[in-house]
Every structure is written in structure tokens, then in C-alpha cells.
Amino acid sequence: MVVQAEQLKGRFQGDPSFEYEYTEINAEDAERLIEDGKEPMIKEEARLVATIEQIDRAVGIIPRGAFVKTPLGSVHENRNFEGLSLTDAKKLSSYFHFTEPVNLKSKTLLEKADLDPSTDFLDSLEHDIPQGSWTVQLEKGGTVVVLRSLLWLGLTFYHVPMTKQYGYIYFGSGEKNLDLPFMM
Known part of the structure; x- marks a missing residue:
């Protein structure tokens, strides 16, 4: 989840249910997500959790x-x-x-x-x-x-x-x- 969140740039929207689309995802990762039955998306709440983890780990x-x-x-x-x-x-x-x-x-x-x-x-x-x-x-x-x-x-x-x-x-x-x- 942290790796996926690191790919996203920009500020948070403020809506936990907002879904980000991966714009800079490579073809292999996109295929793997689609095969698993998942859309290449991440919710803001998951991005927030991953960002907090990054901050705690770094500083x-x-x-x-x-x-x-x-x-x-x-x-x-x-x-x-x-x-x-x-x-x-x-x-x-x-x-x-x-x-x-x-x-x-x-x-x-x-x-x-x-x-x-x-x-x-x-x-x-x-x-x-x-x-x-x-x-x-x-x-x-x-x-x-x-x-x-x-x-x-x-x-x-x-x-x-x-x-x-x-x-x-x-x-x-x-x-x-x-x-x-x-x-x-």
C-alpha cells in the first residue's frame, strides 16, 4: 500500500472515499491488478494511512x-x-x-x-x-x-x-x- 501511495502526487482531497486512479502505473502492475479483479485505483483513506506510515518511518x-x-x-x-x-x-x-x-x-x-x-x-x-x-x-x-x-x-x-x-x-x-x- 505504501508503494502504491508513493506513486500518487498532489494534495489530499479531504474525502476518505475519494478514489485516485493510477496515471503513472506500469503495464505489469496494471495487468496484475486487473487479473486480481481490482481496478487500478486507491482510496484516499488508504493513501492517508500509507502517508502517515511514510512520515513516521522517515521523521x-x-x-x-x-x-x-x-x-x-x-x-x-x-x-x-x-x-x-x-x-x-x-x-x-x-x-x-x-x-x-x-x-x-x-x-x-x-x-x-x-x-x-x-x-x-x-x-x-x-x-x-x-x-x-x-x-x-x-x-x-x-x-x-x-x-x-x-x-x-x-x-x-x-x-x-x-x-x-x-x-x-x-x-x-x-x-x-x-x-x-x-x-x-
């Missing part, structure tokens, strides 16, 4: 240390997490994608030697491509750190340093900013 983030990985491989919320210091909270390297790591597996042993396996088991935001796809700002007199994604415009992450308070919210059009590399 769902957590502060370093908020979750820990046990020696057996399971991941749990860190009950001892008391927040990042203000100095660490201003660094992009203190935030991780909350998805299965991709870049971590390609690191050399020398790079992995400096990592703590219990807290540094996810991909850091500092290695995101394109570089500069995140902004870090201090709000309210330096008491709240705000990260904004330039790839998914409308995504805002916040963290209150020295507390367990963090989270993110997305208020956007549901369109990925594909022009970002040209804007930099």
Missing part, C-alpha cells in the same frame, strides 16, 4: 537514551531517562530515528567502538541525506529545543532539556519536499 525521532536495548535484543523505554542536557539537546547527534537502523549497519568497527550498544542502536539524525534537512532551534528562552524537518514540512519535534518531556507532531500537506536538495 519519527526520539532523544538519545529515551529507549534502551537489552543484551537479548529487546527494546524498552528507559525508566532512568531524565532528559538531555541543554548542551546535548542542541546537537543533532543527540536524536535518533525511531525505526529499524539502516546506516548503523554500514559503520566500520572503528566508528562503532565509540558507541554505547545499549543506547546508540538507532540511526542518528546527523547522517541524514541531504545534510541540513533538520533545523534545531531554542524556544521560550532556551527551555525548549525544537527540531523541524525540511523534508516533511510541517513536522515539529520538541524536547524540554533535563526532563522526560519530548514528542512530535505533524501539521503538513502530506507531501514530501522533493525540492529540498535544490533549495540548499
Whole structure:
């Protein structure tokens, strides 16, 4: 469903029952859909679910240390997490994608030697491509750190340093900013 939704461009209509037709679908996929008795269409509600999944996968983030990985491989919320210091909270390297790591597996042993396996088991935001796809700002007199994604415009992450308070919210059009590399 995510692959099908990625092929659709433009804004949402606002009607969950609206059906999009695939205009840029290749002949093989169209034949397969017709053989299965399905029209080459997708409803807006399915596109919305797929878009939310894409956004969570791409820009769902957590502060370093908020979750820990046990020696057996399971991941749990860190009950001892008391927040990042203000100095660490201003660094992009203190935030991780909350998805299965991709870049971590390609690191050399020398790079992995400096990592703590219990807290540094996810991909850091500092290695995101394109570089500069995140902004870090201090709000309210330096008491709240705000990260904004330039790839998914409308995504805002916040963290209150020295507390367990963090989270993110997305208020956007549901369109990925594909022009970002040209804007930099």
C-alpha cells in the first residue's frame, strides 16, 4: 500500500472515499491488478494511512537514551531517562530515528567502538541525506529545543532539556519536499 501511495502526487482531497486512479502505473502492475479483479485505483483513506506510515518511518525521532536495548535484543523505554542536557539537546547527534537502523549497519568497527550498544542502536539524525534537512532551534528562552524537518514540512519535534518531556507532531500537506536538495 505504501508503494502504491508513493506513486500518487498532489494534495489530499479531504474525502476518505475519494478514489485516485493510477496515471503513472506500469503495464505489469496494471495487468496484475486487473487479473486480481481490482481496478487500478486507491482510496484516499488508504493513501492517508500509507502517508502517515511514510512520515513516521522517515521523521519519527526520539532523544538519545529515551529507549534502551537489552543484551537479548529487546527494546524498552528507559525508566532512568531524565532528559538531555541543554548542551546535548542542541546537537543533532543527540536524536535518533525511531525505526529499524539502516546506516548503523554500514559503520566500520572503528566508528562503532565509540558507541554505547545499549543506547546508540538507532540511526542518528546527523547522517541524514541531504545534510541540513533538520533545523534545531531554542524556544521560550532556551527551555525548549525544537527540531523541524525540511523534508516533511510541517513536522515539529520538541524536547524540554533535563526532563522526560519530548514528542512530535505533524501539521503538513502530506507531501514530501522533493525540492529540498535544490533549495540548499
